[in-house]
Amino acid sequence: MKRTIELIKKFNTLVGPSGYEDEVREEIKKFVLKLGIKSITESPLGSLIIKVGTGKKKVMLAGHMDEIGVLCTYIDKDGFIRFSPVGGVSKYGLIGTRVKFINGVKGIIGAESLKKPDDFVLEKLYIDIGARSTKEAEKLVPIGTFGVFDREVDVLGTRVAAKAHDDRIGCIVMMEVLEKVYKKKLPYTVYFVFTTQEEVGLRGAKVAAYDLEPDFGIALDVTATGDTLDGYKMAVKLGAGVAIKVKDSSLITHPKLKDLLVKTAEKNKIKFQLEILDRGGTDAGAIHLTKSGIPSTVLSIPTRYVHSQSEMIDLDDVKATEDLLEKLITTSDLGNLKF
Ligand SMILES: [Zn+2]
Known part of the structure:
Protein backbone atom coordinates (compact mmCIF):
# COMPACT_ATOMS: atom_id res chain seq x y z
CA MET A 1 0.00 0.00 0.00
CA ILE A 68 -8.54 16.60 -18.54
CA GLY A 69 -7.17 20.11 -18.80
CA VAL A 70 -7.20 23.45 -20.54
CA LEU A 71 -5.95 24.93 -23.82
CA CYS A 72 -4.91 28.56 -24.28
CA THR A 73 -7.06 29.96 -27.12
CA TYR A 74 -6.85 33.75 -26.79
CA ILE A 75 -5.10 36.41 -24.74
CA ASP A 76 -6.86 39.60 -23.58
CA LYS A 77 -5.19 42.99 -23.75
CA ASP A 78 -4.44 42.80 -20.04
CA GLY A 79 -2.70 39.46 -20.37
CA PHE A 80 -5.53 37.25 -19.17
CA ILE A 81 -5.68 33.88 -20.92
CA ARG A 82 -8.94 32.59 -22.32
CA PHE A 83 -9.15 28.83 -22.60
CA SER A 84 -11.00 25.84 -24.03
CA PRO A 85 -11.63 22.79 -21.92
CA VAL A 86 -9.75 19.63 -22.89
CA GLY A 87 -12.11 16.76 -22.10
CA GLY A 88 -15.04 16.93 -19.69
CA VAL A 89 -14.05 19.85 -17.47
CA SER A 90 -16.78 20.89 -15.05
CA LYS A 91 -17.07 24.66 -14.66
CA TYR A 92 -18.09 24.31 -11.02
CA GLY A 93 -15.24 24.72 -8.62
CA LEU A 94 -12.91 26.23 -11.21
CA ILE A 95 -12.55 29.70 -9.70
CA GLY A 96 -9.31 29.88 -7.74
CA THR A 97 -8.06 26.62 -9.24
CA ARG A 98 -4.36 26.41 -9.98
CA VAL A 99 -3.28 25.51 -13.51
CA LYS A 100 0.06 24.25 -14.79
CA PHE A 101 0.88 24.47 -18.49
CA ILE A 102 3.03 21.86 -20.21
CA ASN A 103 5.94 24.31 -20.29
CA GLY A 104 5.80 24.68 -16.50
CA VAL A 105 4.12 28.11 -16.37
CA LYS A 106 1.53 28.30 -13.60
CA GLY A 107 -1.67 30.32 -13.29
CA ILE A 108 -4.91 30.76 -11.40
CA ILE A 109 -8.42 30.64 -12.79
CA GLY A 110 -10.40 33.82 -12.25
CA ALA A 111 -13.81 35.01 -13.44
CA GLU A 112 -15.42 38.12 -14.85
CA SER A 113 -18.09 39.50 -12.59
CA LEU A 114 -20.83 36.90 -12.32
CA LYS A 115 -24.07 38.62 -11.39
CA LYS A 116 -26.59 35.85 -11.90
CA PRO A 117 -26.31 32.03 -12.11
CA ASP A 118 -26.70 32.17 -15.92
CA ASP A 119 -23.47 34.16 -16.09
CA PHE A 120 -21.53 31.18 -14.88
CA VAL A 121 -20.17 29.88 -18.19
CA LEU A 122 -16.65 28.84 -19.15
CA GLU A 123 -16.41 31.81 -21.52
CA LYS A 124 -16.41 34.15 -18.51
CA LEU A 125 -13.43 32.47 -16.90
CA TYR A 126 -9.78 33.22 -17.59
CA ILE A 127 -6.33 32.14 -16.42
CA ASP A 128 -4.22 34.75 -14.67
CA ILE A 129 -0.51 33.94 -15.06
CA GLY A 130 0.66 37.19 -13.47
CA ALA A 131 1.28 38.87 -16.82
CA ARG A 132 0.42 42.55 -17.31
CA SER A 133 0.01 42.64 -21.09
CA THR A 134 -0.82 40.47 -24.09
CA LYS A 135 2.81 40.48 -25.14
CA GLU A 136 4.09 39.40 -21.77
CA ALA A 137 1.49 36.61 -21.53
CA GLU A 138 2.10 35.43 -25.09
CA LYS A 139 5.78 34.94 -24.40
CA LEU A 140 5.02 32.73 -21.40
CA VAL A 141 2.00 30.86 -22.75
CA PRO A 142 1.67 31.01 -26.55
CA ILE A 143 -1.76 30.34 -28.10
CA GLY A 144 -2.19 26.56 -28.39
CA THR A 145 -0.43 25.72 -25.12
CA PHE A 146 -2.08 22.90 -23.18
CA GLY A 147 -2.26 22.74 -19.40
CA VAL A 148 -3.73 20.74 -16.52
CA PHE A 149 -4.98 21.43 -13.01
CA ASP A 150 -2.36 21.59 -10.32
CA ARG A 151 -3.11 20.08 -6.94
CA GLU A 152 -1.17 18.16 -4.28
CA VAL A 153 -2.07 14.62 -3.20
CA ASP A 154 -3.70 14.13 0.21
CA VAL A 155 -3.79 10.79 2.01
CA LEU A 156 -6.86 10.57 4.26
CA GLY A 157 -6.62 7.20 6.00
CA THR A 158 -7.20 4.56 3.30
CA ARG A 159 -8.59 7.23 1.02
CA VAL A 160 -6.49 9.37 -1.29
CA ALA A 161 -7.43 12.62 -3.03
CA ALA A 162 -5.58 13.64 -6.19
ZN1 LIG B 1 -10.80 8.02 -17.44
Whole structure:
Protein backbone atom coordinates (compact mmCIF):
# COMPACT_ATOMS: atom_id res chain seq x y z
CA MET A 1 0.00 0.00 0.00
CA LYS A 2 2.91 2.31 0.79
CA ARG A 3 4.26 1.63 -2.67
CA THR A 4 0.88 2.43 -4.27
CA ILE A 5 0.74 5.74 -2.39
CA GLU A 6 4.25 6.59 -3.60
CA LEU A 7 3.21 5.89 -7.19
CA ILE A 8 0.02 7.95 -6.79
CA LYS A 9 2.08 10.87 -5.49
CA LYS A 10 4.61 10.64 -8.28
CA PHE A 11 2.07 10.24 -11.09
CA ASN A 12 -0.13 13.10 -9.91
CA THR A 13 2.70 15.61 -10.16
CA LEU A 14 3.01 14.85 -13.87
CA VAL A 15 1.44 17.02 -16.54
CA GLY A 16 -0.36 14.97 -19.21
CA PRO A 17 -3.27 16.63 -20.96
CA SER A 18 -4.73 14.77 -23.95
CA GLY A 19 -2.26 14.71 -26.84
CA TYR A 20 0.64 15.71 -24.58
CA GLU A 21 1.11 12.60 -22.44
CA ASP A 22 4.93 12.60 -22.76
CA GLU A 23 5.78 13.03 -19.05
CA VAL A 24 3.52 10.13 -18.08
CA ARG A 25 4.79 7.92 -20.87
CA GLU A 26 8.42 8.54 -19.92
CA GLU A 27 7.75 7.70 -16.27
CA ILE A 28 5.96 4.44 -17.15
CA LYS A 29 8.73 3.55 -19.58
CA LYS A 30 11.31 3.99 -16.81
CA PHE A 31 9.28 1.68 -14.55
CA VAL A 32 9.02 -1.01 -17.25
CA LEU A 33 12.68 -0.81 -18.30
CA LYS A 34 13.72 -1.21 -14.67
CA LEU A 35 11.92 -4.57 -14.65
CA GLY A 36 14.09 -5.59 -17.58
CA ILE A 37 11.20 -5.88 -20.03
CA LYS A 38 12.33 -5.20 -23.57
CA SER A 39 9.17 -5.61 -25.65
CA ILE A 40 8.03 -1.99 -25.51
CA THR A 41 6.64 -0.17 -28.52
CA GLU A 42 5.15 3.25 -29.05
CA SER A 43 2.32 3.85 -31.46
CA PRO A 44 2.36 6.88 -33.80
CA LEU A 45 -0.34 8.52 -31.62
CA GLY A 46 1.78 8.00 -28.51
CA SER A 47 0.36 4.95 -26.75
CA LEU A 48 2.88 2.76 -24.97
CA ILE A 49 2.47 -0.96 -25.62
CA ILE A 50 4.13 -3.61 -23.47
CA LYS A 51 3.80 -7.21 -24.54
CA VAL A 52 4.13 -10.13 -22.12
CA GLY A 53 3.28 -13.81 -22.41
CA THR A 54 3.15 -16.00 -25.50
CA GLY A 55 -0.34 -17.55 -25.36
CA LYS A 56 -2.39 -17.90 -28.54
CA LYS A 57 -5.25 -15.66 -27.47
CA LYS A 58 -4.55 -11.97 -27.08
CA VAL A 59 -5.77 -9.76 -24.24
CA MET A 60 -5.51 -6.00 -24.52
CA LEU A 61 -5.45 -4.02 -21.28
CA ALA A 62 -5.96 -0.27 -21.53
CA GLY A 63 -5.32 2.53 -19.07
CA HIS A 64 -5.22 6.09 -20.33
CA MET A 65 -2.28 8.36 -19.60
CA ASP A 66 -4.06 11.62 -20.42
CA GLU A 67 -6.01 13.82 -18.04
CA ILE A 68 -8.54 16.60 -18.54
CA GLY A 69 -7.17 20.11 -18.80
CA VAL A 70 -7.20 23.45 -20.54
CA LEU A 71 -5.95 24.93 -23.82
CA CYS A 72 -4.91 28.56 -24.28
CA THR A 73 -7.06 29.96 -27.12
CA TYR A 74 -6.85 33.75 -26.79
CA ILE A 75 -5.10 36.41 -24.74
CA ASP A 76 -6.86 39.60 -23.58
CA LYS A 77 -5.19 42.99 -23.75
CA ASP A 78 -4.44 42.80 -20.04
CA GLY A 79 -2.70 39.46 -20.37
CA PHE A 80 -5.53 37.25 -19.17
CA ILE A 81 -5.68 33.88 -20.92
CA ARG A 82 -8.94 32.59 -22.32
CA PHE A 83 -9.15 28.83 -22.60
CA SER A 84 -11.00 25.84 -24.03
CA PRO A 85 -11.63 22.79 -21.92
CA VAL A 86 -9.75 19.63 -22.89
CA GLY A 87 -12.11 16.76 -22.10
CA GLY A 88 -15.04 16.93 -19.69
CA VAL A 89 -14.05 19.85 -17.47
CA SER A 90 -16.78 20.89 -15.05
CA LYS A 91 -17.07 24.66 -14.66
CA TYR A 92 -18.09 24.31 -11.02
CA GLY A 93 -15.24 24.72 -8.62
CA LEU A 94 -12.91 26.23 -11.21
CA ILE A 95 -12.55 29.70 -9.70
CA GLY A 96 -9.31 29.88 -7.74
CA THR A 97 -8.06 26.62 -9.24
CA ARG A 98 -4.36 26.41 -9.98
CA VAL A 99 -3.28 25.51 -13.51
CA LYS A 100 0.06 24.25 -14.79
CA PHE A 101 0.88 24.47 -18.49
CA ILE A 102 3.03 21.86 -20.21
CA ASN A 103 5.94 24.31 -20.29
CA GLY A 104 5.80 24.68 -16.50
CA VAL A 105 4.12 28.11 -16.37
CA LYS A 106 1.53 28.30 -13.60
CA GLY A 107 -1.67 30.32 -13.29
CA ILE A 108 -4.91 30.76 -11.40
CA ILE A 109 -8.42 30.64 -12.79
CA GLY A 110 -10.40 33.82 -12.25
CA ALA A 111 -13.81 35.01 -13.44
CA GLU A 112 -15.42 38.12 -14.85
CA SER A 113 -18.09 39.50 -12.59
CA LEU A 114 -20.83 36.90 -12.32
CA LYS A 115 -24.07 38.62 -11.39
CA LYS A 116 -26.59 35.85 -11.90
CA PRO A 117 -26.31 32.03 -12.11
CA ASP A 118 -26.70 32.17 -15.92
CA ASP A 119 -23.47 34.16 -16.09
CA PHE A 120 -21.53 31.18 -14.88
CA VAL A 121 -20.17 29.88 -18.19
CA LEU A 122 -16.65 28.84 -19.15
CA GLU A 123 -16.41 31.81 -21.52
CA LYS A 124 -16.41 34.15 -18.51
CA LEU A 125 -13.43 32.47 -16.90
CA TYR A 126 -9.78 33.22 -17.59
CA ILE A 127 -6.33 32.14 -16.42
CA ASP A 128 -4.22 34.75 -14.67
CA ILE A 129 -0.51 33.94 -15.06
CA GLY A 130 0.66 37.19 -13.47
CA ALA A 131 1.28 38.87 -16.82
CA ARG A 132 0.42 42.55 -17.31
CA SER A 133 0.01 42.64 -21.09
CA THR A 134 -0.82 40.47 -24.09
CA LYS A 135 2.81 40.48 -25.14
CA GLU A 136 4.09 39.40 -21.77
CA ALA A 137 1.49 36.61 -21.53
CA GLU A 138 2.10 35.43 -25.09
CA LYS A 139 5.78 34.94 -24.40
CA LEU A 140 5.02 32.73 -21.40
CA VAL A 141 2.00 30.86 -22.75
CA PRO A 142 1.67 31.01 -26.55
CA ILE A 143 -1.76 30.34 -28.10
CA GLY A 144 -2.19 26.56 -28.39
CA THR A 145 -0.43 25.72 -25.12
CA PHE A 146 -2.08 22.90 -23.18
CA GLY A 147 -2.26 22.74 -19.40
CA VAL A 148 -3.73 20.74 -16.52
CA PHE A 149 -4.98 21.43 -13.01
CA ASP A 150 -2.36 21.59 -10.32
CA ARG A 151 -3.11 20.08 -6.94
CA GLU A 152 -1.17 18.16 -4.28
CA VAL A 153 -2.07 14.62 -3.20
CA ASP A 154 -3.70 14.13 0.21
CA VAL A 155 -3.79 10.79 2.01
CA LEU A 156 -6.86 10.57 4.26
CA GLY A 157 -6.62 7.20 6.00
CA THR A 158 -7.20 4.56 3.30
CA ARG A 159 -8.59 7.23 1.02
CA VAL A 160 -6.49 9.37 -1.29
CA ALA A 161 -7.43 12.62 -3.03
CA ALA A 162 -5.58 13.64 -6.19
CA LYS A 163 -6.10 15.70 -9.32
CA ALA A 164 -5.74 12.92 -11.89
CA HIS A 165 -6.73 9.54 -10.47
CA ASP A 166 -8.59 9.50 -13.80
CA ASP A 167 -6.74 7.68 -15.06
CA ARG A 168 -3.31 7.53 -13.42
CA ILE A 169 -4.78 5.06 -10.95
CA GLY A 170 -5.73 2.77 -13.86
CA CYS A 171 -2.16 3.07 -15.14
CA ILE A 172 -0.80 2.28 -11.66
CA VAL A 173 -3.03 -0.82 -11.35
CA MET A 174 -1.62 -2.03 -14.67
CA MET A 175 1.98 -1.28 -13.67
CA GLU A 176 1.66 -3.12 -10.36
CA VAL A 177 0.01 -6.13 -12.02
CA LEU A 178 2.62 -6.12 -14.78
CA GLU A 179 5.31 -6.29 -12.13
CA LYS A 180 3.61 -9.30 -10.52
CA VAL A 181 3.02 -11.34 -13.68
CA TYR A 182 5.75 -10.60 -16.19
CA LYS A 183 7.97 -13.46 -15.07
CA LYS A 184 5.12 -15.99 -14.99
CA LYS A 185 4.08 -18.26 -17.81
CA LEU A 186 0.83 -16.60 -18.88
CA PRO A 187 -1.92 -18.43 -20.82
CA TYR A 188 -2.28 -15.40 -23.13
CA THR A 189 -0.30 -12.82 -24.94
CA VAL A 190 -1.14 -9.79 -22.86
CA TYR A 191 -0.70 -6.27 -24.17
CA PHE A 192 -0.48 -3.63 -21.46
CA VAL A 193 -1.48 -0.54 -23.43
CA PHE A 194 -1.09 2.88 -21.86
CA THR A 195 -3.29 4.91 -24.14
CA THR A 196 -3.54 8.55 -25.24
CA GLN A 197 -6.41 10.97 -25.84
CA GLU A 198 -9.11 9.01 -23.99
CA GLU A 199 -10.65 12.14 -22.52
CA VAL A 200 -11.31 13.60 -25.95
CA GLY A 201 -12.82 10.48 -27.55
CA LEU A 202 -11.01 7.19 -26.78
CA ARG A 203 -8.63 7.87 -29.66
CA GLY A 204 -5.40 6.14 -28.64
CA ALA A 205 -7.21 2.94 -27.67
CA LYS A 206 -9.15 2.89 -30.92
CA VAL A 207 -6.07 2.80 -33.14
CA ALA A 208 -4.15 0.49 -30.79
CA ALA A 209 -6.98 -2.08 -30.85
CA TYR A 210 -7.09 -1.92 -34.65
CA ASP A 211 -3.39 -2.67 -34.71
CA LEU A 212 -3.32 -5.43 -32.07
CA GLU A 213 -6.55 -7.26 -32.96
CA PRO A 214 -7.02 -8.66 -29.47
CA ASP A 215 -9.50 -11.42 -28.54
CA PHE A 216 -10.50 -9.57 -25.37
CA GLY A 217 -10.29 -6.02 -24.12
CA ILE A 218 -10.16 -4.86 -20.51
CA ALA A 219 -9.97 -1.17 -19.62
CA LEU A 220 -8.83 0.00 -16.21
CA ASP A 221 -10.48 3.28 -15.36
CA VAL A 222 -12.32 5.20 -12.67
CA THR A 223 -16.08 5.32 -12.26
CA ALA A 224 -18.45 7.54 -10.28
CA THR A 225 -20.04 6.57 -6.97
CA GLY A 226 -23.50 7.03 -5.52
CA ASP A 227 -22.53 7.17 -1.87
CA THR A 228 -22.57 10.85 -1.00
CA LEU A 229 -25.34 12.80 0.75
CA ASP A 230 -28.39 13.19 -1.42
CA GLY A 231 -26.16 12.40 -4.38
CA TYR A 232 -26.72 10.71 -7.68
CA LYS A 233 -28.36 7.29 -7.23
CA MET A 234 -25.83 4.70 -8.27
CA ALA A 235 -25.03 1.36 -6.62
CA VAL A 236 -21.27 1.91 -6.39
CA LYS A 237 -19.59 2.81 -3.12
CA LEU A 238 -16.11 3.85 -2.18
CA GLY A 239 -14.38 0.99 -0.34
CA ALA A 240 -16.82 -1.71 -1.48
CA GLY A 241 -14.41 -3.29 -3.95
CA VAL A 242 -13.61 -3.32 -7.65
CA ALA A 243 -16.55 -2.24 -9.82
CA ILE A 244 -17.34 -4.68 -12.63
CA LYS A 245 -18.84 -2.80 -15.55
CA VAL A 246 -22.31 -3.86 -16.65
CA LYS A 247 -23.01 -0.86 -18.85
CA ASP A 248 -22.02 2.72 -19.57
CA SER A 249 -22.65 5.05 -22.51
CA SER A 250 -20.02 3.35 -24.64
CA LEU A 251 -20.26 -0.34 -23.76
CA ILE A 252 -22.39 -3.23 -22.57
CA THR A 253 -20.18 -5.96 -21.17
CA HIS A 254 -20.95 -9.25 -22.93
CA PRO A 255 -23.03 -11.30 -20.43
CA LYS A 256 -20.66 -14.28 -20.64
CA LEU A 257 -17.74 -12.04 -19.80
CA LYS A 258 -19.61 -10.32 -16.99
CA ASP A 259 -20.58 -13.69 -15.47
CA LEU A 260 -16.96 -14.85 -15.62
CA LEU A 261 -15.75 -11.70 -13.84
CA VAL A 262 -18.32 -12.18 -11.08
CA LYS A 263 -17.46 -15.87 -10.71
CA THR A 264 -13.73 -15.16 -10.62
CA ALA A 265 -14.18 -12.50 -7.94
CA GLU A 266 -16.42 -14.76 -5.85
CA LYS A 267 -14.11 -17.75 -6.15
CA ASN A 268 -11.10 -15.73 -5.03
CA LYS A 269 -12.96 -13.77 -2.35
CA ILE A 270 -12.23 -10.46 -4.05
CA LYS A 271 -14.60 -7.68 -2.98
CA PHE A 272 -16.59 -6.47 -5.98
CA GLN A 273 -19.69 -4.51 -6.97
CA LEU A 274 -21.62 -4.20 -10.23
CA GLU A 275 -21.45 -0.90 -12.04
CA ILE A 276 -23.96 0.85 -14.25
CA LEU A 277 -22.76 4.31 -15.24
CA ASP A 278 -25.46 6.42 -16.90
CA ARG A 279 -23.11 8.90 -18.47
CA GLY A 280 -19.54 8.43 -19.60
CA GLY A 281 -17.45 5.84 -21.37
CA THR A 282 -13.97 4.34 -21.38
CA ASP A 283 -11.39 2.91 -23.76
CA ALA A 284 -13.32 -0.39 -23.72
CA GLY A 285 -16.03 1.39 -25.72
CA ALA A 286 -13.56 1.89 -28.56
CA ILE A 287 -11.85 -1.48 -28.26
CA HIS A 288 -15.03 -3.61 -28.45
CA LEU A 289 -16.12 -2.05 -31.76
CA THR A 290 -12.93 -3.01 -33.57
CA LYS A 291 -13.28 -5.17 -36.69
CA SER A 292 -15.97 -7.81 -36.10
CA GLY A 293 -16.24 -6.96 -32.40
CA ILE A 294 -14.10 -7.78 -29.37
CA PRO A 295 -15.71 -8.85 -26.08
CA SER A 296 -14.56 -6.17 -23.66
CA THR A 297 -15.17 -4.85 -20.19
CA VAL A 298 -13.89 -2.45 -17.58
CA LEU A 299 -12.56 -3.00 -14.10
CA SER A 300 -13.40 0.32 -12.51
CA ILE A 301 -11.94 2.01 -9.48
CA PRO A 302 -14.79 3.78 -7.63
CA THR A 303 -14.01 7.50 -7.42
CA ARG A 304 -15.82 10.39 -5.77
CA TYR A 305 -15.70 13.85 -7.39
CA VAL A 306 -14.59 12.54 -10.80
CA HIS A 307 -13.23 15.30 -13.07
CA SER A 308 -12.73 17.68 -10.14
CA GLN A 309 -9.25 18.58 -8.92
CA SER A 310 -9.74 16.37 -5.87
CA GLU A 311 -10.82 12.97 -7.07
CA MET A 312 -11.05 10.53 -4.16
CA ILE A 313 -10.38 6.80 -4.20
CA ASP A 314 -10.01 4.07 -1.56
CA LEU A 315 -6.81 2.01 -1.54
CA ASP A 316 -8.73 -1.18 -0.71
CA ASP A 317 -10.58 -0.85 -4.02
CA VAL A 318 -7.27 -0.43 -5.84
CA LYS A 319 -6.02 -3.68 -4.28
CA ALA A 320 -9.25 -5.50 -5.23
CA THR A 321 -8.94 -4.24 -8.82
CA GLU A 322 -5.35 -5.47 -9.03
CA ASP A 323 -6.30 -8.86 -7.57
CA LEU A 324 -9.11 -9.43 -10.06
CA LEU A 325 -7.02 -8.31 -13.03
CA GLU A 326 -4.17 -10.59 -11.98
CA LYS A 327 -6.50 -13.59 -11.69
CA LEU A 328 -8.07 -12.91 -15.08
CA ILE A 329 -4.81 -12.85 -17.00
CA THR A 330 -3.05 -15.67 -15.14
CA THR A 331 -5.81 -18.31 -15.32
CA SER A 332 -7.25 -19.92 -18.44
CA ASP A 333 -11.00 -19.30 -17.85
CA LEU A 334 -11.13 -16.18 -19.99
CA GLY A 335 -9.63 -18.00 -22.98
CA ASN A 336 -12.18 -20.81 -22.63
CA LEU A 337 -15.12 -18.48 -23.22
CA LYS A 338 -16.81 -19.06 -26.58
CA PHE A 339 -18.42 -16.23 -28.49
ZN1 LIG B 1 -10.80 8.02 -17.44
